[in-house]
Amino acid sequence: MFLALKEMQRAKVRFGLLAGAVGLLVFLILFQQALLTGLINQFIGALKNQSGEVLVYNDQARKNLEGSIILPDQQTAIASVEGVAVASPLGEATFTVVAGDEEGDAVIFGYMLDGPGAPTTLVEGRLPTTTGEAVASEKDAADGYDIGDVVEVLPEGLEITVVGLARDINYSVQPVLFVDFATFEAAKLARNPDADAVLPSAIAIEIADGSSASEVAARINAEVDGVEALTRQQAVDGSPGVSSVRSSFTIILGLFYLVVPLVTGLFFLIVTFQKASALTLLRAIGAPARTLVRSLLVQVLAVMVIGSVIAFGLYAAAIQGVENLGVQVEVMPAVITSLVVLALALVTSLVAVRRVLRIDPLAATTGAGVAL
């Protein structure tokens, strides 16, 4: 500790710059992770945060709710599969609405009020109890979707009153209204008055006790023709655009995860080269190799901890500034990220550790430092 801290104390600028660089890089990782989570939630938050444990699509829909319809006989067949406690219709469609005196698009999810498909992240107000009521996203509250606001669905002017707000229930980056299925039907029929019936986009399943979502999904796929049953997580991950967004971010984040430890490892390797003579002298006067290695690792730890503190400070400041971008703050993933980066930095610093272990104290007599 003595050697590590004294060196850092005497080279504040050098170590400060490294900690700053690490801080910036870790901040970028944290921010991009938050951006990814926020973006995905805006794409498929409504699916992720509804109560159906299994969602059944038309197998021609390619996991896209917009292109999916479930026929009545399919719904009946799904309901009879072992492990299905409740199978309820779930409707989804995009409508032109007037909210807060502004005309725009909104996605309406219709579900049976006593069945699965209800939003699970209610933060204010209540769930709908009758037709004409809706839960909206808290993110859109200021845009005419606050509790008590009335949203008008065009072209017929169907009125829906917001009675509750939920967290992270946007869909396709649009405002969402969770309404009872009858309200959804009314909105669809208003747009297409000649339709005989409004078919659900999917079936939301509540699983019976003793069964798992994946088992039930597998059974439905095996027993019912023309449908594709997905667990909630599969539905989220398979939504159009989500996997490509996720893989793009994964590549970028992967590069950052590579760069931070490499920068740290290289820095400590260079520092080890630069102070080779001092390390040789210390070995010659009786410093055990483990003492010098411990000193190096203490410095790596200190730099990474200071860098993480800087990163969290920047992260907190940045989140305040870009709230409207839908950036999603998640503390645990951020902490885990910092720990992973720290572990990787310790791994890359092993190259410097190896150099320290190779120091020959005899080199002190030649004045040549050490052959690194």
Next chain:
Amino acid sequence: MTVLDMRDVRKVYRSGDADIVALDHATLHVDHGEIVALLGPSGSGKTTLLSIAGGLLTPTEGTVEVGGHDISDYSAKQLTEFRRENVGFVFQSVNLVPFLNAEENLLVVDELGGGRGGRTAKGRARQLLDELGLGHRLRNLPAQLSGGERQRVAIGRALFNNPKLVLFDEPTSALDTKLGAQVMELIRSEMKARDTAAVIVTHDSRMTEYADRTVRIVDGRLAADGATPDTAAAAKA
């Protein structure tokens, strides 16, 4: 009482198919409080001898006892501990840790020995530096000290653990004649004041006047142990 007892020590390096003998059946005894100058030209094996005496290098043959410890067969780990506890070193050029100030360069010895640089250690470091005329330079980094001051700090560090033996490897080679003489005078007075044995490796015969005895080394072979500078010089002539 003998502090350093080297008997029939050989050091042979293997280079391809050839053996290079760096030290050839060297026998050297240094008594308590005695200062021995090891005089020889470059490449004569004097640094090899010093390294073996200080546990930086193990001999190929022969025995080495320092302060009663037979270090001939010590492992690298044992030698590290031996150096830390029993020997003081002053090297030719690299002598101080650049990011530690003068006081800390002494305290590091205490730290390496498991101490925490407490009040006692600090008191001893300050007392030593004061005796070496550096009481006003405690907080200075090596880069802020002159060459002579740096060597004096190194002497302080070598003496910090009260070693029985201090090994000096060309301690004045980086200093001008006048400063070199001052440092040698200081080495002599400090060793005598503490009754500490010392071996001083040098190629400069003028430095031998500060030693109690001079031993010459040429091509890895020592002149007869106990020879005076005059007899050794005469023998050489």
